[in-house]
Amino acid sequence: MAPPRSLTVDERRVILEQRLQGYVKDGYRVLSQADTTAQLMKPKRFNFILALILLCLGGFPLIIYIFWYLAAKDTTLYLTVEVDGKVRVQ
Template sequence: MPESVDVITIEARRAVLDAEVASQVKLGWRVVSRTDTTAQLVKDKGPDGCVTIFLLLFFIVPGILYMILYKGSENLYLEVDDHGNVKRTAQA
């Protein structure tokens, strides 16, 4: 007979997700959407330093525009499974 695998309650899964979201928010992430067991977070990132330096050295105006206008972001998807494990999926 196989061993029974402990499945935690939805309230416990929510508590695990709350703790993980709180730690990610301290690292600069913002919550975009949230359910009891999943959360989607986003973090704004600035312009790439190497590209900026190259553009500033050779093309002053495009370099300045790149620094001002570039708005990139990263996405992080968190999911708590039935056993309380947090799965992280990142997208650049």
């Protein structure tokens, strides 16, 4: 069995671009990008409908939700396209 061939940088760049398109559609933003790597960030979102429902439940659950939202962090991903074409997500 022959070892898998190594892809060129241009082939790896195309794979990365295809994968990035899907993440951008899901709400991620590209923070930085090189030929075979990219760093993405998805900002946290405040759910106003949930906040309104929690407010109607007496206000205390809303306070808990606000503290939870303030403690939450944005989601950050680091993508790397390996020489065999596999995309590693960290």
